[in-house]
Amino acid sequence: MELTLIALTPAGPVAVRPPDRRRIIDLLWAAAAPGERLEHVSVQVRPHGIRLGLFTVATPGQTAGAAALAICRRALASSPPLSGWHIAGEPSLRQDAIRHKTQQEHP
Template identity: 50%
Template sequence: MKMVALTLKRPSGNLTKITKETLQDLLWVHARAGDKLEHIYVRAGPEKIDLVFFLALTNSTTASIAANGIFRRALSSSPALCGWHADFAGL
């Protein structure tokens, strides 16, 4: 099991709010079987959202690539995430 931490930062001037439940749903919808996603932890604040992906993978690089792919797919298909960007820190 690998964990990948990610912080989403709200773009300046963007007042769009997204709930942690909606974000979790968006991420689960965009996870693929090969991503081996087991769980997503979400902590939402006014200017940022902290995520931790728990993936049933043994390689840190592969886990980071999988988490990044899940986020990028969600970002590209969800207007609620327009302009948000992510900072990754593999654990």
């Protein structure tokens, strides 16, 4: 199981009110496909951004990080409460916006 950290920021200069933490967790679970092996979701809602921690398991066809990003992108595209938010660093996905941590890095 790996942790993928994803930062969400408002898509525009006007402040967008984020949904509450529990709602975001529910939206991410609803967006997850069974094959993506989502295990746990952590959310921190801050005044100018949202921090997501998605714990997923790699499969033969997909890395854990790719599964987490797919879940997040699907939730953003299909959930009205998340309209106005995007993944920080897209499309280049800056390394400071998304990091992968394995159990080996954090025993």
